Amino acid sequence: MKKNTSDKEAQNSDSKKTEKEKEEETEEEEHDEKPKSSSKTEAKDDREWYMKLLFDMNNNPKFENWGILALAVFGAIYGITYSKPAKELVYMEFVNDFLTKNRVKSITIIKDKRSDVFNYRADIETIEGEKLYITLGSVDNFLAKIDLIQREMGKTPQEFVPLKYSNESEQSSSNLILNCLIAALFGLFMWQILKGRNNKGGSAGNKKSASSNKSGGSGFMGGGGFGSMMNVGKSNVTVYGVDKKIKTKFKNVAGLETAKLEIMEFVDFLKNPKKYQKLGAKIPRGALLIGPPGTGKTLLAKATAGEAGIPFLSISGSDFVEMFVGVGASRVRDLFQKARESAPSIIFIDEIDAVGKKRHGKFTGGNDERDNTLNQLLVEMDGFGTDSSVVVLAATNRKDILDSALLRPGRFDRTIEINLPNIKERSEIFEVHMKKIKLDPKHTVSEYARKLAALTPGMSGADIYNVVNEGAILAARGNLESVRLIEFEKATERVIGGLEKKTVMSKMERETVAYHESGHAVAGWFLEHSNPLLKITIIPRTKGSLGFAQYLPEELSLYTKEALMDMIKVALGGRIAEEMFFGKITTGASDDLKKVTQIAQGIVTSYGMSANLGLINYAQEEGYQKPYSESTGSKIDDEVRSIVDGAYKETKAMMETKRELIENLAKTLLDKEVVSLPDLIRILGDRPYPMKENIREYLEEIRERQQEEVDAAEKKSAEDASAEDAEKENSTDEEADEAEKEDEKKDGKSDK
Numbered sequence: 001m002k003k004n005t006s007d008k009e010a011q012n013s014d015s016k017k018t019e020k021e022k023e024e025e026t027e028e029e030e031h032d033e034k035p036k037s038s039s040k041t042e043a044k045d046d047r048e049w050y051m052k053l054l055f056d057m058n059n060n061p062k063f064e065n066w067g068i069l070a071l072a073v074f075g076a077i078y079g080i081t082y083s084k085p086a087k088e089l090v091y092m093e094f095v096n097d098f099l100t101k102n103r104v105k106s107i108t109i110i111k112d113k114r115s116d117v118f119n120y121r122a123d124i125e126t127i128e129g130e131k132l133y134i135t136l137g138s139v140d141n142f143l144a145k146i147d148l149i150q151r152e153m154g155k156t157p158q159e160f161v162p163l164k165y166s167n168e169s170e171q172s173s174s175n176l177i178l179n180c181l182i183a184a185l186f187g188l189f190m191w192q193i194l195k196g197r198n199n200k201g202g203s204a205g206n207k208k209s210a211s212s213n214k215s216g217g218s219g220f221m222g223g224g225g226f227g228s229m230m231n232v233g234k235s236n237v238t239v240y241g242v243d244k245k246i247k248t249k250f251k252n253v254a255g256l257e258t259a260k261l262e263i264m265e266f267v268d269f270l271k272n273p274k275k276y277q278k279l280g281a282k283i284p285r286g287a288l289l290i291g292p293p294g295t296g297k298t299l300l301a302k303a304t305a306g307e308a309g310i311p312f313l314s315i316s317g318s319d320f321v322e323m324f325v326g327v328g329a330s331r332v333r334d335l336f337q338k339a340r341e342s343a344p345s346i347i348f349i350d351e352i353d354a355v356g357k358k359r360h361g362k363f364t365g366g367n368d369e370r371d372n373t374l375n376q377l378l379v380e381m382d383g384f385g386t387d388s389s390v391v392v393l394a395a396t397n398r399k400d401i402l403d404s405a406l407l408r409p410g411r412f413d414r415t416i417e418i419n420l421p422n423i424k425e426r427s428e429i430f431e432v433h434m435k436k437i438k439l440d441p442k443h444t445v446s447e448y449a450r451k452l453a454a455l456t457p458g459m460s461g462a463d464i465y466n467v468v469n470e471g472a473i474l475a476a477r478g479n480l481e482s483v484r485l486i487e488f489e490k491a492t493e494r495v496i497g498g499l500e501k502k503t504v505m506s507k508m509e510r511e512t513v514a515y516h517e518s519g520h521a522v523a524g525w526f527l528e529h530s531n532p533l534l535k536i537t538i539i540p541r542t543k544g545s546l547g548f549a550q551y552l553p554e555e556l557s558l559y560t561k562e563a564l565m566d567m568i569k570v571a572l573g574g575r576i577a578e579e580m581f582f583g584k585i586t587t588g589a590s591d592d593l594k595k596v597t598q599i600a601q602g603i604v605t606s607y608g609m610s611a612n613l614g615l616i617n618y619a620q621e622e623g624y625q626k627p628y629s630e631s632t633g634s635k636i637d638d639e640v641r642s643i644v645d646g647a648y649k650e651t652k653a654m655m656e657t658k659r660e661l662i663e664n665l666a667k668t669l670l671d672k673e674v675v676s677l678p679d680l681i682r683i684l685g686d687r688p689y690p691m692k693e694n695i696r697e698y699l700e701e702i703r704e705r706q707q708e709e710v711d712a713a714e715k716k717s718a719e720d721a722s723a724e725d726a727e728k729e730n731s732t733d734e735e736a737d738e739a740e741k742e743d744e745k746k747d748g749k750s751d752k
Contacts, residue, residue, distance in 0.1 A: 076182075086123065086131040091142075094124065094134055099149060099161070103127055106162045107146075109139060123166075236319050237335055239342070240305040240312040248306045253299055254432040255425030255461075259416050262287065263300060266391050267308045270344035284413035285381060286392035288352075290399045291418035294462030297395035300418070301348045304393070311345040313338060317354035317394075320373050328355070328373030336380040336390065343389040352394040358403045374403060382410040420460055422555055426453035429461050433468040440484040451701070452488055455534070457553050459495070467491045485701065493535075493550065498543035505540070510670065512578060513538045516588055517547040518665040519577025522658050523651055524551070524570040525684050529563040531570075532687075532695050536665075537674040546588065552695060561609045564599055568644065569651040571596045576652045577662055596647075600640045610639050678702055 054065055089098075098104050108123040120139050124132040136142050143163070150160050240246050250260050269276055269283040276283065289297040305312035315335060320328040339345045349355075359371045381392055394412070396402065406412065421429060430449035439448060456464065470491035475483040505513070517536050524530035531551040538547045575589040604610045605618040618628050618636060626633060655662065665683050668675055675683075677699050691699075 086133045089124070089132050089134050091134060091145075094132070095146075095149060098124065098126060098132070099146060100153065104161045106164065108164045108166050109136075110166050236331075237313045237315045237338060239338075240308075240314065246302060246306045246312075248299070248302045250303045250307055252432065253296060253303045254428035255421050256296055256300060256418060259289070259300060259418055260303075262414060262416050263304050263393070264307070266346065266393070267304065267310070270308075270310055270346070270389065270391065273344075283391065285410055286394065286412045287414040287416055288399070288407070288412040289393065289395040289416050289418060291397060292420060292460060293397050294460035295418045295420060296461045297397075297418055298350055299461070301350070301393055301395060304346070305348070308346060311339070311342040312348065313342075313345060314348045314350070317349055317351045317356070320355045320377075321370065328369055329376035332373060332376040332380055339390045345390055347390060347392045349392065349394040351396060352406075353396045353398040353401055356394075356396075356402045356406045358401060374406070378405055378411065381406075420458060421464075423453050423457070426456060426459065426464060429464045430468065433465050437468060437472050438482045440482045443485065448485065448488070451485065451697070452492070455489065455492055455552070455698070457555055463495055467495050470494055493548070496550065497541040497545060497548040499541065501540040501542055503540055505546070509546070510538065511666070512582065512586055512588065513546045514666040514669040515577045515581050515662065516574040516586075517549055518662045518669060519573040519575075519580075519655065520549055520570060521573075521665060521680070522655060522662050522684065523573030523576075525680070525687055526654065526658065527566045527569060528689055529560070529566040532692065533677075533680060534695075534698065535674065535676050536669065536680070538669050539673055552692075552698075561603065561607075564603055564607075564609075565643075565647055568596050568599050568647045571599075572644075572648050572651050573655065576648070576655055580652075580655065580659065581663070581666075596644055597640070600643045601636075603643060604636055604639045610643075612639055676702055 054062055054069070056062060103126050105125045105127045108125075110121055110123055111119060120136040122134045122136055122142065124134065126132065134142075146161070238244070250264075253260065266283065266287065273283070289300065291297055301314070305314065313335065320331050335347065339347050355370060355373050355377065357370065357374075359374060392412070399407075399415075407415070427446075427449040430452050431445055434445050434448060439445065443451075452467070456467065459467070467488060468491075471483050471488040474487045474490055480487075517538060521533055521536050524533055531553040533549060534552055535550040536547070537549075540546050541548050571592040574592055575585060578585050578588070604613060605620075608615040608617065613635060618632070620626055628636075661684055665675065665680075668679065668683060672679075681699075
């Protein structure tokens with residue numbers, strides 16, 4: 001019984017399978033019976049209008065349309081170049097019906113090559129525009145007759161009919177050039193259409209190939225085929241996150257933790273909108289990344305594109321600027337249209353100051369193209385048709401020139417400031433850039449990063465990358481197996497001061513630079529609030545300095561008046577040293593005096609540190625009138641001069657007591673050209689103020705390096721000495737052997 005039931009179940013399952021298979025076969029047959037033309041009609045034909053006119057769906061040429069187009073073009077050429085044949089007149093008819101009735105506008109004498117007897121003709125243009133001509137037997141007789149007739153009519157020579165001379169070959173050549181030009185333009189037009197057809201390839205319904213060819217063509221005026229001329233108003237946006245991936249992630253961006261958190265909120269909101277919407281929150285419309293050059297604004301946006309997982313449209317602000325009127329606004333509309341089609345999405349506009357500058361006032365002229373582009377950008381970001389699923393990110397280092405309407409909430413709700421990295425962030429950036437560098441195993445990557453971060457205050461991320469790359473280049477130039485700390489230090493000097501110049505200075509210039517730099521060094525060494533000095537050199541640099549001093553400034557946000565005054569005194573130290581030792585001054589202190597003036601003016605006009613002028617800000621904004629009277633301006637000038645003169649006297653009095661130290665340091669500079677921190681301590685003594693921890697570590701590192709160099713030199717000298725001793729022993733042994741051989745020869749001779 002069980003066997004029968006199992007057989008029945010197997011038969012039922014087989015019957016079910018066959019029924020399903022039959023249904024699938026019938027569906028396939030019905031699908032196959034559909035006409036092929038229906039699939040073609042269902043495919044969307046998104047080609048340009050001229051492609052549809054000249055080619056069918058399979059890109060085969062439509063010969064009848066090509067023929068009509070050719071006839072239309074040749075007909076247009078004929079219509080442009082055709083001129084109605086002129087009517088021939090006899091002389092008396094010309095005089096009676098036209099000349100005496102003042103109907104002649106001009107007469108042109110032309111050399112006629114069509115006749116062997118009569119070589120000239122007169123082309124006549126009437127006031128009504130009619131074209132006439134007379135065949136001339138003699139030009140001189142004709143001109144004399146019409147001159148006589150016009151005088152008899154009472155006309156003065158100024159009222160005579162204008163007379164011109166022309167060459168028929170020139171007219172024919174100009175017509176030929178015009179015809180050739182029109183034919184060349186038509187040929188170029190047709191060539192671009194054919195090129196666009198070849199670039200398109202395949203059927204018109206193949207959207208993927210069409211889009212790829214549309215973005216990647218390289219035909220006339222920047223696109224594939226003639227269609228690019230029709231697309232001049234389209235934005236040149238690059239879309240990431242769909243077909244084109246980007247490998248940069250937030251892990252590749254060191255530092256900028258706060259900025260990364262704010263940027264990721266936009267991405268998270270677009271990915272998970274319900275998380276915020278259930279609490280009533282709305283996504284910010286945009287964020288503006290501002291900061292000095294090289295701090296990583298574009299890199300952060302690039303990492304956002306790598307992390308987003310949603311369409312990320314990147315474009316430069318200069319792409320909206322075009323010589324054609326209306327193109328910028330059209331590209332803005334096209335950009336936001338593409339973003340809405342792929343929403344949720346993010347738009348990134350790099351260097352937005354190219355298009356977002358402040359608009360002109362009412363006294364500066366009309367509405368230019370950039371203003372129209374900015375107006376369209378404002379409408380797209382916050383207008384009637386704004387889409388909340390499109391977020392705009394922008395980057396600039398010129399926030400001060402952006403239009404206020406662009407910065408208001410509702411457009412750029414957030415302003416993310418990306419400042420220069422601090423010592424911790426610089427260490428992280430060094431670690432990221434050093435991952436691919438083969439380092440000396442004496443230190444770990446974190447140790448290298450920590451030491452170099454302390455030596456590079458004020459450097460941006462781009463500067464740090466340059467330091468690491470230059471260090472690796474210096475190691476390769478020296479044929480080293482790995483990069484040491486000294487190569488990175490030299491690279492730091494190169495980034496700060498520039499390349500070393502091999503120019504030869506005169507003896508007087510060299511001494512002046514040595515004493516000038518020694519004056520700066522001694523003034524800073526004995527002032528409490530001055531920056532610690534690490535190294536001093538008199539080797540010229542490509543950035544314009546004849547000498548170079550490397551300091552280690554503190555990373556402070558607030559400065560006291562005493563600190564500012566010490567800055568002024570250190571800057572004046574070089575000029576004072578020149579005056580003390582040479583009795584005359586040079587132009588070498590021009591940059592120092594500029595810094596001194598800026599600091600002193602800040603003390604008086606910006607920081608309210610002047611007792612005479614009080615707690616009033618007199619800072620002058622660029623492009624506006626002075627916010628104070630002439631008498632107040634005179635007081636400001638007197639106060640600035642008083643501050644600088646007082647600092648000069650105090651510094652000179654202090655440096656007179658250190659005259660011997662300045663001279664010793666200058667002589668060492670002239671001898672070595674470079675004086676590092678250990679030599680500075682040896683010459684000037686310990687600094688009378690506590691040494692910072694990073695300075696102490698740097699000093700120990702330099703001393704260890706110098707000791708290693710001394711040990712290596714001693715080892716090499718010992719090896720050289722032992723080698724010389726071995727050579728001497730070998731030479732004495734050889735001499736002894738030769739002496740023995742000579743003695744043996746003498747003994748042999750005596751025996752004989």
